[in-house]
Amino acid sequence: MLVRYEIGLGIQFDKDGAAIPVSHANMIIRYLQREASDNFGGVTVSRVQGRWVNDKGQLVTEDAVTFVLFVENPNLLRQVEEFANDAGKWLNQDSVVLTWQKVKGGIRKVDYEN
Numbered sequence: 001m002l003v004r005y006e007i008g009l010g011i012q013f014d015k016d017g018a019a020i021p022v023s024h025a026n027m028i029i030r031y032l033q034r035e036a037s038d039n040f041g042g043v044t045v046s047r048v049q050g051r052w053v054n055d056k057g058q059l060v061t062e063d064a065v066t067f068v069l070f071v072e073n074p075n076l077l078r079q080v081e082e083f084a085n086d087a088g089k090w091l092n093q094d095s096v097v098l099t100w101q102k103v104k105g106g107i108r109k110v111d112y113e114n
Helices: 022-040 072-090
Strands: 003-010 044-053 057-070 097-103
Touching: 003 044, 003 072, 022 044, 022 057, 022 072, 057 072, 072 097
Parallel strands: none
Antiparallel strands: 003 057, 003 097, 044 057
16 A cells, blocks of 8 residues: 655744744755655655744745655554654744545556567
């Protein structure tokens, strides 16, 4: 069974509203890519922009990143949760988005014979 995990978190501001230096965010993203590849077999990373309402009712727009993992072992949810939580800690975030779903299909090798 293949499970698709998606982890999203802000990379522009921390939980206190302080700007995260771009060089620091990029260093953490590169580290997380290596960790995801080592622990889950690979990762797709997309830079996105998100909007959300903070505790003061203010609309915040910020740069964010989304990590997508395809994992064949459904028993790795706890490990993925820890990875998402650690990502939030390293970027001093208040929260992260973590979703998962069972998916049909799989990772296919490219057929060069046809």
